[in-house]
Amino acid sequence: xxxxxxxxxxxxxxxxxxxxxxxxxxxxxxxxxxxxxxxxxxxxxxxxxxxxxxxxxxxxxxxxxxxxxxxxxxxxxxxxxxxxxxxxxxxxxxxxxxxxxxxxxxxxxxxx
Amino acid sequence: xxxxxxxxxxxxxxxxxxxxxxxxxxxxxxxxxxxxxxxxxxxxxxxxxxxxxxxxxxxxxxxxxxxxxxxxxxxxxxxxxxxxxxxxxxxxxxxxxxxxxxxxxxxxxxxxxxxxx
Numbered sequence: 001x002x003x004x005x006x007x008x009x010x011x012x013x014x015x016x017x018x019x020x021x022x023x024x025x026x027x028x029x030x031x032x033x034x035x036x037x038x039x040x041x042x043x044x045x046x047x048x049x050x051x052x053x054x055x056x057x058x059x060x061x062x063x064x065x066x067x068x069x070x071x072x073x074x075x076x077x078x079x080x081x082x083x084x085x086x087x088x089x090x091x092x093x094x095x096x097x098x099x100x101x102x103x104x105x106x107x108x109x110x111x112x
Numbered sequence: 113x114x115x116x117x118x119x120x121x122x123x124x125x126x127x128x129x130x131x132x133x134x135x136x137x138x139x140x141x142x143x144x145x146x147x148x149x150x151x152x153x154x155x156x157x158x159x160x161x162x163x164x165x166x167x168x169x170x171x172x173x174x175x176x177x178x179x180x181x182x183x184x185x186x187x188x189x190x191x192x193x194x195x196x197x198x199x200x201x202x203x204x205x206x207x208x209x210x211x212x213x214x215x216x217x218x219x220x221x222x223x224x225x226x227x228x229x
Contacts, residue, residue, distance in 0.1 A: 036217065043205045043221050043223045044156070044207075087156075100146060100218055102157075103155060
């Protein structure tokens with residue numbers, strides 16, 4: 001399983017765009033990149049998943065360069081409620097059987 | 113979207129007793145579910161993979177006789193913490209993924225806060 005490296009913490013202000021980069025140098029050919037958000041005392045919540053290039057949904061964008069050795073989660077115009085821990089995971093996109101191993105995550109703190 | 117229900121959300125038990133935590137996939141079938149443990153200010157640690165109809169696969173260092181996992185149906189997995197001790201106090205989380213939802217990652221339960229006194 002590819003190991004991921006993220007910044008331990010980040011600070012931002014309301015209304016700013018936040019970009020969190022994750023390194024996964026040993027990503028395998030069939031690995032997908034998935035980001036989760038976790039609030040205190042709650043289970044993680046899926047944000048976005050991608051394989052290559054760019055993926056966008058209603059809450060975030062995911063940028064993946066051609067070599068796929070890193071990825072960047074972009075949160076547009078963050079609010080106080082986006083204060084949470086963000087996890088980057090890589091793993092094969094099978095039928096539900098691949099293990100999801102969590103790294104340390106990035107603790108994002110959004111200030112007013 | 114897919115929903116995973118976890119119960120109880122919070123439990124306090126005495127040392128030496130056993131506690132059962134349930135994880136249900138409400139609107140999909142899950143042949144595989146995962147159980148995690150999370151200590152304060154730390155990341156999730158995978159404990160075991162729960163397989164429907166067969167034995168669970170435990171991660172290195174996790175005692176299978178202490179953390180009993182049963183996955184008797186396609187929608188229910190249970191984790192029983194046997195002979196609980198204060199050091200077992202933690203936040204336990206399960207996850208699963210719908211086969212028809214391969215582009216949306218895994219769905220996690222809301223977690224169970226276990227306190228052993």
